[in-house]
Amino acid sequence: MYMQEERPLILISNDDGYMAKGVNDLAEMAVCFGDVIVVAPDKGRSGSAMAITSHEPVRVKLIRETDRIKIYSCTGSPVDCVKLAFDAIVPRKPALVLSGINHGDNSAVNVHYSGTMGIAMEGTMKGVPSIGVSSCYTQHDAPFENLRPYVEKLIRFALDGKLPKGTCLNVNAPACSEFKGMKLCRMGMGEWYNEWEEHTHPRGGSYYWLTGEFCSSDGDDETTDKWAINHGYVAVTPIRLDMTDYDFGLSAVESLDCV
Amino acid sequence: MYMQEERPLILISNDDGYMAKGVNDLAEMAVCFGDVIVVAPDKGRSGSAMAITSHEPVRVKLIRETDRIKIYSCTGSPVDCVKLAFDAIVPRKPALVLSGINHGDNSAVNVHYSGTMGIAMEGTMKGVPSIGVSSCYTQHDAPFENLRPYVEKLIRFALDGKLPKGTCLNVNAPACSEFKGMKLCRMGMGEWYNEWEEHTHPRGGSYYWLTGEFCSSDGDDETTDKWAINHGYVAVTPIRLDMTDYDFGLSAVESLDCV
Numbered sequence: 125m126y127m128q129e130e131r132p133l134i135l136i137s138n139d140d141g142y143m144a145k146g147v148n149d150l151a152e153m154a155v156c157f158g159d160v161i162v163v164a165p166d167k168g169r170s171g172s173a174m175a176i177t178s179h180e181p182v183r184v185k186l187i188r189e190t191d192r193i194k195i196y197s198c199t200g201s202p203v204d205c206v207k208l209a210f211d212a213i214v215p216r217k218p219a220l221v222l223s224g225i226n227h228g229d230n231s232a233v234n235v236h237y238s239g240t241m242g243i244a245m246e247g248t249m250k251g252v253p254s255i256g257v258s259s260c261y262t263q264h265d266a267p268f269e270n271l272r273p274y275v276e277k278l279i280r281f282a283l284d285g286k287l288p289k290g291t292c293l294n295v296n297a298p299a300c301s302e303f304k305g306m307k308l309c310r311m312g313m314g315e316w317y318n319e320w321e322e323h324t325h326p327r328g329g330s331y332y333w334l335t336g337e338f339c340s341s342d343g344d345d346e347t348t349d350k351w352a353i354n355h356g357y358v359a360v361t362p363i364r365l366d367m368t369d370y371d372f373g374l375s376a377v378e379s380l381d382c383v
Numbered sequence: 384m385y386m387q388e389e390r391p392l393i394l395i396s397n398d399d400g401y402m403a404k405g406v407n408d409l410a411e412m413a414v415c416f417g418d419v420i421v422v423a424p425d426k427g428r429s430g431s432a433m434a435i436t437s438h439e440p441v442r443v444k445l446i447r448e449t450d451r452i453k454i455y456s457c458t459g460s461p462v463d464c465v466k467l468a469f470d471a472i473v474p475r476k477p478a479l480v481l482s483g484i485n486h487g488d489n490s491a492v493n494v495h496y497s498g499t500m501g502i503a504m505e506g507t508m509k510g511v512p513s514i515g516v517s518s519c520y521t522q523h524d525a526p527f528e529n530l531r532p533y534v535e536k537l538i539r540f541a542l543d544g545k546l547p548k549g550t551c552l553n554v555n556a557p558a559c560s561e562f563k564g565m566k567l568c569r570m571g572m573g574e575w576y577n578e579w580e581e582h583t584h585p586r587g588g589s590y591y592w593l594t595g596e597f598c599s600s601d602g603d604d605e606t607t608d609k610w611a612i613n614h615g616y617v618a619v620t621p622i623r624l625d626m627t628d629y630d631f632g633l634s635a636v637e638s639l640d641c642v
Contacts, residue, residue, distance in 0.1 A: 362631035
């Protein structure tokens with residue numbers, strides 16, 4: 125019993141929902157390192173970013189429980205799942221927050237829209253080392269097993285206290301059966317365009333579906349996460365909670381007559 | 384006609400909904416500088432962060448139109464409003480994206496949860512100077528008129544091209560009738576706790592309402608936005624789209640065996 129309480133507690137969530145293969149695979153990879161609690165949305169919540177639910181209440185339900193893995197579903201957003209886990213579910217402070225494995229790429233500026241990375245940011249805000257893991261495989265039966273040695277290395281790194289305070293990791297794997305290794309990257313820049321498809325309602329009027337194409341603005345810059353996954357590497361991008369632009373000029377202060 | 388087409392186009396959104404006083408006041412302040420198009424959610428969408436709507440379609444409706452202000456409501460998230468405006472509504476590229484005036488503080492790490500700042504980030508991603516404006520006044524008839532000279536100064540600053548590419552502004556005003564001036568700040572750090580209130584359903588089971596208290600971890604640090612608004616200043620915090628932690632150590636690269 126004593127030994128069991130000493131095992132690190134690993135909190136896991138995702139934005140594809142508790143039934144997704146990715147989060148269940150991640151729980152199986154993490155359980156070698158500690159006790160695992162999964163608190164994940166009750167349905168797909170892709171593109172939730174760091175949204176929180178303030179206008180309606182949130183419910184949580186224990187789905188299943190084994191010796192070392194407990195899985196809960198929650199009606200809230202991915203970030204709600206983390207907040208509720210910390211406040212009402214975990215028996216002790218988690219040593220690590222993991223997110224994913226997301227069925228889909230979250231590289232470049234897409235961090236900002238990503239529920240997967242919202243979870244990692246929230247864990248970071250709670251002062252706990254946090255890692256979001258995404259794969260370019262989007263299908264529901266995606267093969268994530270080849271990511272295991274990478275995930276294990278990242279978990280060990282985080283549990284060893286090597287992740288700086290206020291920084292989490294955005295990990296993105298290409299859709300390959302073999303990787304060339306792990307590459308430390310910067311967040312790629314770029315823009316979405318042709319984002320909406322207009323449809324006509326049978327009773328009149330239009331409605332729009334979000335779609336779009338992503339256009340990188342980095343060219344062939346080898347330092348970006350987008351380049352890394354396009355070239356067979358598992359991209360590791362350190363993401364800061366503090367978004368202040370410290371280079372914002374003094375000239376600006378003058379034009380704005382700031383103190 | 385020629386002159387009218389030369390006026391800058393200013394796109395405005397918010398997360399309190401198109402009927403909120405804040406967004407209508409902001410449109411009135413902005414119209415001195417250009418033609419204004421408001422595309423705002425059809426209801427309150429606070430805490431939407433940069434969430435996007437991928438699982439259901441989005442609709443948009445023209446609510447009213449004057450010579451220089453057009454107001455649309457949209458069933459999507461704040462970021463959807465911006466995306467839809469760019470793709471399907473604006474007659475030419477906006478020169479400026481404004482967000483707010485939010486009925487409530489968005490300082491410190493709350494940028495991450497804020498729909499108001501989600502809008503400004505989205506505008507920045509589209510390559511357009513963007514500013515989010517929030518006030519600590521939360522009531523629906525909040526008096527925002529004393530913010531006018533500050534908003535005007537900020538609009539002029541942005542239209543003059545003085546905002547660096549990839550950086551937007553998070554502006555937060557205290558609930559005072561008079562301000563001490565504008566202060567350039569960094570994003571305050573801190574944590575929410577006691578975040579959920581548990582209630583019992585009459586037919587059994589629990590549900591949770593998101594609530595909580597914010598605890599700053601900056602002490603009395605005068606460089607933060609939180610300090611500024613607590614001391615009567617309008618806080619101006621430059622926010623970067625690129626969240627890469629460029630200080631992430633080489634030692635980390637070694638432990639992770641990165642290339």
